Amino acid sequence: MEESQSDMARAREAAGLTQEELAVLMPADVKSIRNWESGRNKPQPRRRHELAGHLRVSLAELEELIRRASASGTAQRPASASFAADQAPADQFRAETLALEADYDRSPSTHLLGRATKHLASVAVARAAAFTVEARRELYSIEAEIATLMGQLLWDASQRRDSATPRNYFDQAIHAADQSGDLEAEAHAMLRSSYLHLYSFDKDPEAGRMLAQRAATLAQPVSPGLCGLALLHVAEANAMRKQRRACESALDAAQWQLSQVDGAGVGGEYLSESKIDRMTGSCYMFLGLREPAEHHLIAAADALTSKKKSQSIVFGNLALARVRTGEIDGAVDALNKAIDTLEVTRGGGGLNVAFSAGRELRPWRQESSVAAAGERLFALMAGA
Template sequence: MAEFQSGLARARNAAGLSQEELAHLLSVDIKSVRNWESGRNKPTPGRRCELAGVLRISLAELDERIEQAWGLRTAQRPGPVGLPIGRLPASQLRAETLAMEAEYDKAPSANLLGRATRHLASVTFARDGASAVRLRRELWSAEAEIATLMGQLLWDASQRKDSWASQTYFDQAIDAARQGDNAEAEAHATLRSCYLRLYGVDRQPDLGLTLAQRAATLAQPVSPGLCGLALLHVAEANAMRNDRRACESALDAAQWQLSQVEDGGVGSEHLSESKIDRIAGSCYVFLGLGVQAEGHLVAAAGALASKKKSQSIALGNLALARVRMGEIEGAVEALDKAINTLEITRGGGGINVAFSAGRALRPWRSQPSVAAVGERLFALMAGS
């Protein structure tokens, strides 16, 4: 309990302040400081800005510490079935993770962060209290899943700028997966680490390639779907490295893995024709082959209607492909559709691709349609 509750206190101590001194600097009662540090209450949004400044930490780090304290305190309150959350079955804890994963494709990641932080605290609290070997193993696996989702949410909410915080959660997930002897969960967290290298501010395609290959190797014996998804990112890393032959070889291998996936079988949720089309389209965009990219991306955008964040990435890449083909009005149409989705989901990946498409359209900004979509992008940025 102390580790989570003292996160804010550790930041205060690192700043060389007592509770009384912090309360004085913020013009609040000392009881407020104690309540924040214990997770009993949360500071208001306006107060958080002052608090982050005084403690000399980022607002994102402050929010994480606050939600961790709040989450662990919540973990000790009665659960919805009258039991402490720490005694809920592992399957019920995992069901909450699956519910948040389902919401991820439709809702802004920032809206899920508090809930995910509280849930991770609940899972680790339950795991620490479990005595049976089998139950502890199940809870290690549950921790791996929710820690992976936490890293994913943090990175998306930061619009793919804060890789460090996300990596700490992916590292936690990898360690938990190993403790739980769950190769699929380890492969998934490893693949998510690969994304930080492929899509982060400072792209590292060579390191991304290594991580994607490792994820494929881990997943191959246990999950054809996850192995196939990792191979798609092997292909994308090779496209970033301008190695078309290796890229297309990995795409073929991913397609073969898809043929091994049974409906509803292990890993079936990871790989589909729409994912192959989306990432193959991205590969051909990186390779500068707009014609080859367009067919894949049109198919992917149509198939991903229920997965809005992924659809926005496909549409943004479709806009890029069409710019490179000289189809400016088609590019504007695709970018408009991407923005329609991003206004709802605020997906970090989609926003980054959309802005790349907007930059590619700048030579035609004197055209009314291009100017209009540029204004929409500016409004999207202002609202992010």
């Protein structure tokens, strides 16, 4: 154990940090740092980019340090066989969760539901049967992630008509995250829950704003990227309420959080310039300011070529911004681009925005281009 412990400790010391200083930077308890170095516990996978950055090692090097520390720690535990038995499925469950999250941006939600449902059930069974406290905590963390994804999938599959079922999954995720002590997972589930108020047919922007603000507060100590994403939704909620000053204040705060996403990529999976452009464009659309809305939405669309579900929402919002200022040809062009992506992904958010743009184009339905886009929307609806 001493050799493995000194490996992790040596990396910290080479970075010029004491255990106490690293605990402040993470942030984490000093006890957690000691447990990581001794192999008694592992840093949560979501936090390993951050830890690698502070230790000035690559992620691969950090994973090797963790593996060696865990192997040495396991060898000294009386229940080492039980601990090792817990770890293998946990690693497999984490890998499948990451694979599902990656597929979310590329595949229709309905295609992923069966796989995600089975995966969540398997994680819950394994967590209930886990031998060690550490394994239960890690499985609770995985459960929080996959329950959050289940909520997203179900809401998409219902075309955002059913909020009750997704809310149950988000509540399950919040509970699981609380049991694991995973603030990032808890904040993410809470933020997703805010979407039910912000983007359902029966909107409640103030309730959505309050949940998004709570998510930002939870995420602030552990993930600047997630904190920034939550603040973007606070901004959009304020735009829906026609509160321009509060909206722009939240946008500025989100931009500052982006500046805190460091070279190790901490939180970068949540927040980027393209995401800020997307949400800023949406904010200005709700505020009725077409020129800044279009500027940001076009920039976001160009940057989101690999994220088709998000790109369809951007094109739908661009169509709305244009039709509201009478630029019908531009609105139809943006709507057709939204439909192009929706024919592949059938993302619930993009469908709703596209249908809203189609409804607002109805006064011009005698024009052939508008009629053709309307027929494409109808076909999309029939196949949804």
